[in-house]
Amino acid sequence: MTSSMRRDSSPWRADTALIWTLRLLAAAAAGIVLLILVFLLIESIPALRTIGLVRFFSDASWYPLSDRFNMAPMMAASLLVTVGAIALAIPLGFGSALFCRYYAPRWIAGAYRRMIEVLAGIPSVVFGFWGLVVLVPLVTHSLIAGILILALMILPTVALIADASLARVPEELIHGSAALGLTRWGMIRRVILPAARCGLMTSVILAVARAIGETMAVLMVCGNVVQMPKGLLDPVRTLTANIALEMAYATDTHRSALFVSGLLLMVIVGLLIAMAEWISKGRIYA
Amino acid sequence: MSTQESREVGRPWFPLKEGPPCCERSPVLEVESLSLAYDGDFAFKDVTISINRGCITAIVGPSGCGKTSFLMSLNRLSDLLGGCKVSGSVRYEQEDVRENKVDVISLRRRVGMIFQKPNPFPLSIRKNLTFPLWEHGIRDAQQVRTKVEESLRDVGLWDEVKDRLDASAQALSGGQQQRLCLARALALKPEVLLLDEPCSALDPIASGVVEDMIADLRGRYTVIVVTHNLAQARRIADDVAFFWVQDGAGRLIETGTARQVFEHPEHELTKAYVSGQRG
Amino acid sequence: MPDGVSRQGQHHRIREMLAVTCIWATAIVVSLTFGWILLDLLRHGLAHLSWAYLVESPSDAGRSGGIAPIIASTFLIVAVCMSIAVPIGIGTALLLAEYSVARSRFGRFVRRSLDALAAVPSIVFGLFGSTLFCIYLGMGFSILAGGLTLACMVLPIFIRTAEEGFRSVPDEYRRGAAALGISRSATLFKIIMPSAMPALVAGFVLGIGRALAETAALIFTSGYVDRMPESLFDSGRAMSVHIYDLAMNVPGGGKSAYRTALVLVAILLLINGSASWLMHRWVRHGAT
Numbered sequence: 001m002t003s004s005m006r007r008d009s010s011p012w013r014a015d016t017a018l019i020w021t022l023r024l025l026a027a028a029a030a031g032i033v034l035l036i037l038v039f040l041l042i043e044s045i046p047a048l049r050t051i052g053l054v055r056f057f058s059d060a061s062w063y064p065l066s067d068r069f070n071m072a073p074m075m076a077a078s079l080l081v082t083v084g085a086i087a088l089a090i091p092l093g094f095g096s097a098l099f100c101r102y103y104a105p106r107w108i109a110g111a112y113r114r115m116i117e118v119l120a121g122i123p124s125v126v127f128g129f130w131g132l133v134v135l136v137p138l139v140t141h142s143l144i145a146g147i148l149i150l151a152l153m154i155l156p157t158v159a160l161i162a163d164a165s166l167a168r169v170p171e172e173l174i175h176g177s178a179a180l181g182l183t184r185w186g187m188i189r190r191v192i193l194p195a196a197r198c199g200l201m202t203s204v205i206l207a208v209a210r211a212i213g214e215t216m217a218v219l220m221v222c223g224n225v226v227q228m229p230k231g232l233l234d235p236v237r238t239l240t241a242n243i244a245l246e247m248a249y250a251t252d253t254h255r256s257a258l259f260v261s262g263l264l265l266m267v268i269v270g271l272l273i274a275m276a277e278w279i280s281k282g283r284i285y286a
Numbered sequence: 287m288s289t290q291e292s293r294e295v296g297r298p299w300f301p302l303k304e305g306p307p308c309c310e311r312s313p314v315l316e317v318e319s320l321s322l323a324y325d326g327d328f329a330f331k332d333v334t335i336s337i338n339r340g341c342i343t344a345i346v347g348p349s350g351c352g353k354t355s356f357l358m359s360l361n362r363l364s365d366l367l368g369g370c371k372v373s374g375s376v377r378y379e380q381e382d383v384r385e386n387k388v389d390v391i392s393l394r395r396r397v398g399m400i401f402q403k404p405n406p407f408p409l410s411i412r413k414n415l416t417f418p419l420w421e422h423g424i425r426d427a428q429q430v431r432t433k434v435e436e437s438l439r440d441v442g443l444w445d446e447v448k449d450r451l452d453a454s455a456q457a458l459s460g461g462q463q464q465r466l467c468l469a470r471a472l473a474l475k476p477e478v479l480l481l482d483e484p485c486s487a488l489d490p491i492a493s494g495v496v497e498d499m500i501a502d503l504r505g506r507y508t509v510i511v512v513t514h515n516l517a518q519a520r521r522i523a524d525d526v527a528f529f530w531v532q533d534g535a536g537r538l539i540e541t542g543t544a545r546q547v548f549e550h551p552e553h554e555l556t557k558a559y560v561s562g563q564r565g
Numbered sequence: 566m567p568d569g570v571s572r573q574g575q576h577h578r579i580r581e582m583l584a585v586t587c588i589w590a591t592a593i594v595v596s597l598t599f600g601w602i603l604l605d606l607l608r609h610g611l612a613h614l615s616w617a618y619l620v621e622s623p624s625d626a627g628r629s630g631g632i633a634p635i636i637a638s639t640f641l642i643v644a645v646c647m648s649i650a651v652p653i654g655i656g657t658a659l660l661l662a663e664y665s666v667a668r669s670r671f672g673r674f675v676r677r678s679l680d681a682l683a684a685v686p687s688i689v690f691g692l693f694g695s696t697l698f699c700i701y702l703g704m705g706f707s708i709l710a711g712g713l714t715l716a717c718m719v720l721p722i723f724i725r726t727a728e729e730g731f732r733s734v735p736d737e738y739r740r741g742a743a744a745l746g747i748s749r750s751a752t753l754f755k756i757i758m759p760s761a762m763p764a765l766v767a768g769f770v771l772g773i774g775r776a777l778a779e780t781a782a783l784i785f786t787s788g789y790v791d792r793m794p795e796s797l798f799d800s801g802r803a804m805s806v807h808i809y810d811l812a813m814n815v816p817g818g819g820k821s822a823y824r825t826a827l828v829l830v831a832i833l834l835l836i837n838g839s840a841s842w843l844m845h846r847w848v849r850h851g852a853t
Contacts, residue, residue: 015749019664023671025656029724030678032717036685036693043696095591103588112592115599121837122602123778125805126826129812130602133819152598183577185584213686215781220812240688244781247691262692266685273684366743368665394746401744405737408760417755418745470745 040263047256056260062226064246064254071261073228077143077236080229081218082211084147085154089207092151093158094200098188100159101166113163120156127153128220141223144232149217154207161206165199166192198280205276209269215240239265314339314508315360315478320374321535322355322364329355330536333374335527337478342500342509344519344544347529347559352536353512354402356529357480360510361397362390378478395422398471402483404463406455406470411447414455414466415473422474437469441499461492465499478508485518497522516560520548528556609820610827618824623791626815627807632825634793638708638801641794642787643776645712646719650772653716654723655765659753661724662731683721687781690718695785706800711787715779719772726771730764731757763843770840774833780805804829 051069059070096116100109131149139145169192177187193200215238223235224245237245243258250258315337322329330352337343345353358364359372362383376383383393407414415434424430434451438444443465447458455466464484471479481500485493501522503509513519519526526547528540540547540556551557621631657675661667667676694714704710734757742752758765780803788800789810802810808825811818 014751018750018753019660019666022656022660022664023666025653026660026671026675029653029657029682029720030675032720033678033682033685035697036682036689036717039693039696040689043692092591092595095588096595099588099592103585104592112596115596117837117841118834119599121774121778121833122830123780123805123833125778125780125808125812126606126830127602129808129822129826130605132812134601134605152602155595183581185581186577188584209684213684213688215686215688216809220809240686240781243688243692244784247695247785259692262689266689269684269686270681273681277680361744363740363744366740391746391748394744399744401737401740403737405735405741407738407741407756409756417751418747421745421747421751467741474745 037266040259040266043256043259044263045256047253047260050253051257056257062242064250064257067253069257071239071264073226074237074239074242074261075264076228077222078212078238078240080143081146081150081222081236081238082208084143085150085211086204086208088147088151089155089158090204093155093203093207094162096155096159097162097166100163102184102188102192116156116159119152120160124153124214124216125220128217131217131221136221140233141221141235142233143222143229143236146218146222146236146238147232149221150211150214153214153217154211157207157210158203161203162196162200165196165203168199169195202276202280205272205279209272209276212272213240213265213269215244219244311341312339313337314379315510316377317360318375318377320356320359320372320376322352322359323371324367325369328352328535330529330538331533333536333538335538335541337508337510338525339508340505341524342504342511342522343525343527344523345510345512345527345529346514346516346519347536347539348531349514350536351529351531353529354482356536357399357482357510357512360478360480361394361399362388363394363399365390391422395474396476397478397480398474398476399480400464400467400471400482400484403487404460404467406458406463406466408454408456410452411455411458411466412451415470418470419473433473437473440472441465441469442495443469459492460488461495464488464492464496468496468499476507478510479503481509481511483512483514485513485515516562520544528553528559530555530559606823606827606830609823612823613820614824614827619828622793623807623821626818627791627811627821628815628818629821632804632807632828634791635802635804635807635825638787638794639777639803641708641797641801642711642715642783642803643773645709645797646715646776647769647772649713649716650719650723651769654720654727654768654772655758657720658724658727658731662728663749663753663757679721679724682717683725685718687718687779690714690782691785693717694782699786704798706786706788706790707798708787708794708801709797711783711801711803712797714782714786715776718779718782719775722775723768723772726768727761727765730761730768733764734760763846767840767843770836770843774836774840777803777829777833777836778805779803780809784809 047069056069056071059068061068061070061073096112100113104112127149131145135145135148139148173191173195174187177191182191218238219241222237222241224237224241225235226237226242227234229236239261243262246254246258313336317333317335317337320333321331333356345356347353355364358367360376360383364370364372372384378393378397381388407417409417412434415437416430419425419430419433424433435444435448438447443462446462447453455463458466464487468484484500485496488496497518500509500511504522504524511519511523523544526542526544527538528547528551529536530539531537532539540551540553547556548560551560618631619636620633622634623632624630657679661672661675664672666672691714694710694717698704698710698713699706702710738756738760739752742756783803783806787803787806789802789806790800791802791807792799794801804825808822808829811822811825
């Protein structure tokens with residue numbers, strides 16, 4: 001009887017220890033986002049209880065020191081800045097992706113893609129600073145300044161993700177349409193873009209999520225006046241900038257109200273990501 | 287003295303080299319009604335076979351009839367495959383390998399496996415050999431050095447690589463890599479060797495060298511070779527097992543000595559396959 | 566040729582030309598803007614930039630002097646961040662890449678959480694970090710709090726890159742090791758991790774890049790103090806925060822802000838460049 005085949009001193013003890021350690025680490029990593037939600041909720045509750053959800057939209061405006069907590073002007077600002085930035089970034093971003101894939105000679109495409117990657121790595125505070133010293137003198141602290149800077153910042157996101165989804169379009173589709181005599185633009189418009197539709201939509205959604213969450217750049221160029229914007233040249237304050245500006249000195253209810261706005265941001269971005277995930281039916285690389 | 291005890295005394299364990307070319311005709315592995323299914327699809331069904339000690343058994347048949355899966359179930363590598371269900375029994379030295387209380391690590395040391403595509407680790411040649419030894423508790427520097435040289439000599443690689451033992455194993459040619467994998471398994475002093483189409487990824491010359499090596503193992507090790515190369519099977523096998531797909535699963539059609547199967551096959555299918563009419 | 570076809574042909578040709586023009590125009594506009602930013606940064610940043618800038622302390626609220634303590638603080642914050650993120654990240658990536666538990670409910674939960682974490686806006690991290698680390702755990706404004714908060718932000722990126730690295734290690738190594746009776750842990754540590762090293766380093770470098778670019782989260786966790794930090798519990802100012810402060814709170818701070826911005830962007834370019842180079846090397850050599 002070969003006792004050496006019995007599972008006595010199994011090196012698998014190390015394996016068991018390992019997998020439990022890994023499980024612990026993974027649980028820690030997974031738990032962070034839950035922790036964030038929990039903290040946001042805990043800190044938001046005082047405001048929700050004292051102020052009540054309705055007043056966040058019905059008060060006169062946002063004068064926290066006089067107990068007025070209407071977030072609507074800031075939400076509108078966030079929304080408009082985002083919409084404007086997306087309106088600019090989509091054509092520029094998709095155009096860049098198409099340029100790299102189908103129109104540019106190889107070395108130019110490579111250099112261009114590298115440039116976009118560099119653009120993607122520039123910190124938001126540098127964009128904001130540049131906007132402050134170069135753009136703002138031209139268009140004043142305003143909504144349009146925010147839109148332009150934000151468009152510049154989310155352009156790489158759109159371009160790189162769109163580029164990746166264009167790359168996934170099967171070659172046979174392209175060869176087939178070429179064989180049918182389609183022109184380059186015809187092919188793009190009728191075959192390639194529809195085929196890459198999922199990925200392109202994902203790129204837009206992720207860019208929107210990034211735009212809504214952006215703080216520093218809009219803080220530095222938009223003027224930070226709490227008001228409903230009536231024109232592109234009006235200074236505005238986004239929800240994110242608001243938190244950044246007032247966190248330092250906010251107390252009690254005011255501070256709690258800021259957490260409410262943070263919670264709102266997280267929920268909105270969360271919904272966007274869920275939408276993107278649902279569209280691309282799986283993991284997406286945010 | 288039983289083989290178990292002789293091993294413990296530390297004598298080199300090559301008892302049959304002086305004996306007749308093969309074999310004791312005593313079964314070392316007894317497989318009974320073995321079946322393996324992946325998520326419901328049977329790779330092979332109901333295989334019953336005895337593998338004889340010290341002999342080279344060739345498993346032949348066209349691709350897709352479960353030969354590789356069969357090999358993998360013998361050293362329980364099938365445990366690694368998700369959704370894999372195995373039924374039946376595999377008795378190695380009178381003990382059913384598939385029971386839960388079996389030490390799989392020890393099993394896999396004693397039943398070594400070589401894969402179709404040579405898979406040396408991304409380490410130096412020396413490390414490829416010392417790493418498994420280390421993991422199995424053989425850490426004495428002198429012992430390790432001896433085993434490394436022994437195994438490399440055994441596969442004819444020593445003279446070719448003795449000056450560059452610290453070079454990357456992946457810089458070797460395909461044939462050398464496969465021989466290194468063989469040496470790596472031999473260093474653990476297995477009793478049975480499972481070879482899954484060891485020559486099919488190699489060029490003809492390397493293939494010939496590896497084949498000669500395998501033939502040389504006769505008597506010292508029990509070897510089970512899966513091959514779709516009938517000529518190779520003719521050259522080296524003592525026993526042959528013929529697999530074929532029937533009813534959507536691989537089945538063992540016929541088994542016997544090489545002479546029996548190749549010259550006087552009993553089953554129609556076997557006859558057709560070995561004469562090249564089918565397959 | 567019938568009239569219809571030649572008119573179609575013209576129609577298509579005009580469309581094509583329009584498309585080509587628009588696409589090239591897009592590329593040119595983007596390139597020019599990028600060039601504008603870069604040149605602006607270079608022109609103003611290089612003026613009065615010297616090696617002294619990197620080793621002196623700031624004076625006059627940062628308008629003159631150097632940024633040595635700020636570089637030190639930044640380095641410490643990033644060091645804290647990565648020393649937390651790397652072990653947790655590698656562990657999680659290993660679990661997701663190598664074990665079948667990755668397909669279980671726990672595994673899918675981990676993935677979803679990480680995707681969600683990757684999307685959290687940075688200001689929310691600031692809120693979270695300041696509440697958990699500065700207040701509840703009593704660290705106050707400190708480099709430690711900043712580093713911990715950044716670790717949370719960097720984790721998803723690092724895990725994603727590390728996981729890809731592990732997945733790309735050929736399966737044959739795992740099978741070969743299993744056939745030799747080598748334990749899972751030995752296989753992971755001695756064969757798979759070394760193989761995946763280029764990807765791990767690339768992920769590490771990308772993580773550092775993300776940490777360096779972060780501002781909003783740091784303002785509320787590591788603070789504004791621009792003195793040389795003496796311990797991890799000291800408050801410290803990161804480069805990104807310094808740029809912000811000079812731009813918004815210090816009149817006339819623009820020149821110094823340009824210089825810091827240039828240094829920061831240069832470091833980031835170096836870092837991202839080496840990450841790309843490592844990825845390429847990994848793709849070319851790792852597969853063999």
